[in-house]
Amino acid sequence: MAAASRNTRHVPERTCVACRRKRPQPDLVRVTLAAEGWRVVPGARTGRGAYVCADAPDCWQEKRLRRAFRADAPAISTQLQALLAHTDQPMNT
Secondary structure: OHHHHHHOOOOOEEEEOOOOOEEEHHHEEEEEEEOOEEEEOOOOOOOOEEEEEOOOHHHHOHHHHHHHHHHHHHHHHHHHHHHHHHOOOOOOO
């Protein structure tokens, strides 16, 4: 039984700040804290960040994001909606 557990790859889980569901990290979009405030920036990032479901537009509503991002919630909501408009598939960043 120990050999089977060694062959499976560990997939980190993160929690969506909007719906509080734990999901595999690739199923979420990372929002990064930059000098000008919280921003959705694709690619590798370091520093403080938060995660939002990539395939659940309900999680992108300003009201649901307000708890985590406070005054930046409207901007984050707009950025998430804009990313969806540019891609036909779920965001995985």
